[in-house]
Amino acid sequence: MPIFKIATWNVNSLRVRLPHVLTWLRDVEPHVLAVQETKLPDEDFPLDAIHEAGYTAIFAGQRTYNGVAIFSREKTTEMITDIPELDDHQRRVLGATIDGIRILNLYVPNGERVGSEKYQYKLNWLNKLDAFLKEELKKYDRMIVLGDFNIAPEEIDVHDPRLWEGQVLFSEPERNAFRNMLKVGFQDCFRLHSPSEKSYTWWDYRLGAFRRNMGLRIDHILASNALAPQCVKCEIDKAPRTWERPSDHVPVIAEFSI
DNA sequence: ATGGTGGATACTCCA
Numbered sequence: 001m002p003i004f005k006i007a008t009w010n011v012n013s014l015r016v017r018l019p020h021v022l023t024w025l026r027d028v029e030p031h032v033l034a035v036q037e038t039k040l041p042d043e044d045f046p047l048d049a050i051h052e053a054g055y056t057a058i059f060a061g062q063r064t065y066n067g068v069a070i071f072s073r074e075k076t077t078e079m080i081t082d083i084p085e086l087d088d089h090q091r092r093v094l095g096a097t098i099d100g101i102r103i104l105n106l107y108v109p110n111g112e113r114v115g116s117e118k119y120q121y122k123l124n125w126l127n128k129l130d131a132f133l134k135e136e137l138k139k140y141d142r143m144i145v146l147g148d149f150n151i152a153p154e155e156i157d158v159h160d161p162r163l164w165e166g167q168v169l170f171s172e173p174e175r176n177a178f179r180n181m182l183k184v185g186f187q188d189c190f191r192l193h194s195p196s197e198k199s200y201t202w203w204d205y206r207l208g209a210f211r212r213n214m215g216l217r218i219d220h221i222l223a224s225n226a227l228a229p230q231c232v233k234c235e236i237d238k239a240p241r242t243w244e245r246p247s248d249h250v251p252v253i254a255e256f257s258i
Numbered sequence: 259a260t261g262g263t264g265g266a267t268a269c270t271c272c273a
Contacts, residue, residue: 012264012265012273013264013265013266015265015266016264016265016266037265037273039265039266063266063267064265064266064267064271064272065266065271065272065273110272110273112272112273118272150273204262204263204273205262205263205264205265205273206261206262206263206264207261207262207263208262209262209263245264248263248264248273
């Protein structure tokens with residue numbers, strides 16, 4: 001059976017990280033790469049470089065903040081850039097169907113700090129997302145939801161759960177929102193294959209966090225219950241965080257036997 | 259000690 005390899009990576013500026021992305025695509029050769037925080041208006045999207053690397057691209061861009069894109073070996077159809085009922089000018093959502101699989105690339109709001117206006121925006125955003133996922137699952141049996149969720153779901157996903165207790169990215173309401181997404185009908189691909197591994201996808205640029213491995217696992221690949229049994233591998237690739245001028249996030253890669 | 263670094267933008271916001 002053929003393998004379908006899909007990855008997510010918050011690149012924190014596609015303009016700065018384009019060389020990393022191109023190197024990584026050549027080395028890893030995924031069928032699909034979903035990226036977040038491109039921070040590019042659509043007219044500045046580096047489409048030629050992506051095409052030269054052998055990928056098609058769709059994108060929903062924004063200057064300075066946010067912005068999402070999907071690079072794919074195969075053609076994409078049924079593109080969407082918004083969640084219904086969520087009037088949001090921020091470009092955080094990009095959906096498409098590829099190889100018969102419904103793909104939803106998300107850049108979930110960060111939330112700033114617990115109790116802030118942005119935190120409320122995040123919780124509301126996740127609530128509306130839940131309703132949308134239910135509708136999508138009615139239409140698409142095989143679905144992958146991936147991206148920067150800005151939530152560390154469990155204690156094992158945090159280098160120091162005591163320090164992070166009640167903090168944004170690890171607060172109970174956010175973790176509940178993540179669990180609610182799973183309850184809708186998804187599974188966390190990384191935990192399917194590594195139930196007890198302490199591995200992270202993001203380290204703050206400050207305080208030498210990467211050197212001290214003070215990280216969180218906040219980037220995820222979820223597969224619908226129908227597709228999850230076909231997930232044969234899911235790994236975090238820490239290597240790009242050691243490269244010169246890295247993103248603060250690293251890629252997560254999942255493989256499906258389809 | 260309540261910091262720090264990095265990206266984009268324009269003299270500050272966001273993460």
